[in-house]
Amino acid sequence: MSLPASLVAELRELLGAEHVVVEPEQLRVYECDGLTGHRAVPELVVLPHSTEEVQAVVRACHREQVPFVARGAGTGLSGGATPVAGGVVVSLARMNRILEVDLQSLRVVVEPGVANLDVTNAVAGEGFFYAPDPSSQQVCTIGGNVAENSGGAHCLKHGFTVHHVTGLTLVLPDGEVAELGGKALDPDGPDLLGVVVGSEGTLGIVTRITLRVVRAPEAVRTLLAGFETTDAAGAAVSEIVAAGILPSAIEMMDRLTIEAAELAVVPGYPKGAGAVLLVELDGVAAQVDEDAAEVERICLECEAFELRTASDEATRALLWKGRKSAFAAMGRVATDYYVQDGVVPRTRLPEVLRRIEELSRSHGLRVGNVFHAGDGNLHPLVLYDAEQGETERARELAEAILDACLDAGGSLTGEHGVGMDKACSMPRMFSERDLEVFGRLRRAFDPEGLCNPGKVIPTPRLCGEVPGPYRVHALERIGVAERL
Amino acid sequence: MPSVSSLREASETLAAAHVAGRRCRIGEDLTTDGLDGILEHEAGDLTCTVEAGIRLSVLNAALARHGQRLSLDPPGDATIGAVLARNLSGPLRHRFGAPRDLVLGVTLVLADGTIASAGGKVVKNVAGYDLGRLVCGSQGRLALIARVSFRLHPLPKAARTLLVETDEVPAAVAALLRSQLQPSALDALHPGRVAVLLEGSERAVDAQLAAARGLVGGDETGPEVWEESRMRQGGARGRVRFAPGDLADVLAGLSEAVVRPSAGVAYTLEELPSGSEPQSADAADAVQRLSERIRLAFDPNGVLAP
Numbered sequence: 066m067s068l069p070a071s072l073v074a075e076l077r078e079l080l081g082a083e084h085v086v087v088e089p090e091q092l093r094v095y096e097c098d099g100l101t102g103h104r105a106v107p108e109l110v111v112l113p114h115s116t117e118e119v120q121a122v123v124r125a126c127h128r129e130q131v132p133f134v135a136r137g138a139g140t141g142l143s144g145g146a147t148p149v150a151g152g153v154v155v156s157l158a159r160m161n162r163i164l165e166v167d168l169q170s171l172r173v174v175v176e177p178g179v180a181n182l183d184v185t186n187a188v189a190g191e192g193f194f195y196a197p198d199p200s201s202q203q204v205c206t207i208g209g210n211v212a213e214n215s216g217g218a219h220c221l222k223h224g225f226t227v228h229h230v231t232g233l234t235l236v237l238p239d240g241e242v243a244e245l246g247g248k249a250l251d252p253d254g255p256d257l258l259g260v261v262v263g264s265e266g267t268l269g270i271v272t273r274i275t276l277r278v279v280r281a282p283e284a285v286r287t288l289l290a291g292f293e294t295t296d297a298a299g300a301a302v303s304e305i306v307a308a309g310i311l312p313s314a315i316e317m318m319d320r321l322t323i324e325a326a327e328l329a330v331v332p333g334y335p336k337g338a339g340a341v342l343l344v345e346l347d348g349v350a351a352q353v354d355e356d357a358a359e360v361e362r363i364c365l366e367c368e369a370f371e372l373r374t375a376s377d378e379a380t381r382a383l384l385w386k387g388r389k390s391a392f393a394a395m396g397r398v399a400t401d402y403y404v405q406d407g408v409v410p411r412t413r414l415p416e417v418l419r420r421i422e423e424l425s426r427s428h429g430l431r432v433g434n435v436f437h438a439g440d441g442n443l444h445p446l447v448l449y450d451a452e453q454g455e456t457e458r459a460r461e462l463a464e465a466i467l468d469a470c471l472d473a474g475g476s477l478t479g480e481h482g483v484g485m486d487k488a489c490s491m492p493r494m495f496s497e498r499d500l501e502v503f504g505r506l507r508r509a510f511d512p513e514g515l516c517n518p519g520k521v522i523p524t525p526r527l528c529g530e531v532p533g534p535y536r537v538h539a540l541e542r543i544g545v546a547e548r549l
Numbered sequence: 550m551p552s553v554s555s556l557r558e559a560s561e562t563l564a565a566a567h568v569a570g571r572r573c574r575i576g577e578d579l580t581t582d583g584l585d586g587i588l589e590h591e592a593g594d595l596t597c598t599v600e601a602g603i604r605l606s607v608l609n610a611a612l613a614r615h616g617q618r619l620s621l622d623p624p625g626d627a628t629i630g631a632v633l634a635r636n637l638s639g640p641l642r643h644r645f646g647a648p649r650d651l652v653l654g655v656t657l658v659l660a661d662g663t664i665a666s667a668g669g670k671v672v673k674n675v676a677g678y679d680l681g682r683l684v685c686g687s688q689g690r691l692a693l694i695a696r697v698s699f700r701l702h703p704l705p706k707a708a709r710t711l712l713v714e715t716d717e718v719p720a721a722v723a724a725l726l727r728s729q730l731q732p733s734a735l736d737a738l739h740p741g742r743v744a745v746l747l748e749g750s751e752r753a754v755d756a757q758l759a760a761a762r763g764l765v766g767g768d769e770t771g772p773e774v775w776e777e778s779r780m781r782q783g784g785a786r787g788r789v790r791f792a793p794g795d796l797a798d799v800l801a802g803l804s805e806a807v808v809r810p811s812a813g814v815a816y817t818l819e820e821l822p823s824g825s826e827p828q829s830a831d832a833a834d835a836v837q838r839l840s841e842r843i844r845l846a847f848d849p850n851g852v853l854a855p
Contacts, residue, residue: 169723171726213675224650227679237839241835241838242831248793248813249793249813251790251812253686254686254687254836255843259679259683260678260679262679281729282731303593309703349729349730349753349757349760351752351753351757352753410594411593412591440671441671441672474669475671476669476671476673476674476676480673483677491676494676496665501663502657502680503677509845
């Protein structure tokens, strides 16, 4: 399917020919995002520079009924920015200006192509920071963060993107522009802002974002504890939470991921550890002191065999080094890996980890576990060798792990999103009625289905007529929802 | 006034109205008084799931027995469903946010009787559209909120309040917001007073109180000032939204108000048009039209219309 020549000419006229990509070799750059297993070459890529240009592009696509997909840095892990064959990719890379820093209001206004870390960089000199910190924060964009409702290691205490966006300019799929929220919170009416954040680019294209920035804490303390087993480390996490302590981050790595990290970046983690726990506390100094002492006591009581603490930036970076390199380090122990993203209620972590171990054995593939233990967000790394024909088995194992998460009352995805990757898995978590209502909401924004089609909600074309195996929804199991 | 006591009953009642083309206003023609149970409280996960007819005070009394709370403290004692539908919050909004910041999942009954759930009961979850947030502020126009899962917080071990009497409210507020103190509540009781709630361990609260006094002066006072704040908020006749940096200008135009400066919201004695933040008429119209399309998708026959 090729686009009408008149549309291409019109877009060239609108944006300037240099901002309209048509060369096949150049289009290939956009064929996938961080989920490289899904690829589609777009017909056309446009790089608008303003809300008005995005609006003009969307109006033209709407008039011609051509599907379009917005794209930031392309670091997403669920295929949310995978192009639609025969469609247009709207790259927001050129819209990378920080428009306003208003620290009197604790707000920063940015365009969607601004990198996450650049927001913090813009306000750090004044002692502020932007809290959501996905691990790709040096390159991933705020627009992508808004689409995915990105979290990060420190969202346990500070919250997700949705807690830090106060206003959005949204180009709707028909080209109308809506302003949602602003610098003030609590606008009248339903929380449309809260719906658009995390909607994975399916409800429109965001062109301007007002963010809340936070005063940097008086004190930050990082503790690293080595345990014999993940069970022991898990027990420590439970005790920390039970003590009423809310760390900014609680991260765990298991033996395999520790070993890989040692091979890759030599963080010098406790020798022979079956699990390493990283706990970071921030806030007023007196509280951090007290909580840190309590966390230490709890870790020792739960049989940590080694404890390290750091309060200055350099030593903290050292403690985090192994964790931050964990995904990349997997290259040292396997040729290929798939990162799963599932969530379980935190108290169910130990049993789910044991289940993952069983699944790993029965599938004959290794699984490394590195995760946000504080909020039950698991990132099992399924290791395989594509050349040995293990890809399909790896996919099955990753799916089985997801089932284990759902069985424990959790979620399909904690931060990577549904995108292309998990659209067909949605019926495992949501009933047909739930999905039908999701569809109503989506059509209210995008009646023609032009905006990032094929993502989030399963379609027969994508998933076949038979929906995935029905599983009891977490809310249903506890009697919160029932099927009538 | 019929009160429903099960999801099925709510679904059947609304479906009948939908088919008959009859109106069935939530809170008036149909109430959730009988739908008021705590379905699950996982203390170890700091989450709970409740039926939406439960009163906030009842829920918080039950949670307190486990040393936890739902960190919402709006005036009055509304049901959880009303707290969401009317987007109610109180002084704790400063640190813990509005209902939309604490909702993890919902079960809704749409006007045609469709029962749908979104979100879940885990604190981190990005699967599917966030209908839980959508219904926050929806005034009962989109669906009946039947069940809600929340994120909870531990009850603080200690809490103390600083009250600052000053002619320079904006300056005191700015100093506090720029500081590294982490108050749980920060209200300007215009004219002339700023109240700061400090929570945490005893030693940390003492240290924060001393630091706050060093910064803006004032004296410790009892928790009754928060009762006053809630009372005045509850009795307010107008609401102004503003960029937090414009606090001084906003206060200059008001005789009396309870102000949550970090949120940019003032509850005023005067009757004022709500939402004073400047916005182009076109963009505001676009939001209006979008909201209307969503309403029609959820309730095509206008069953829930006021």
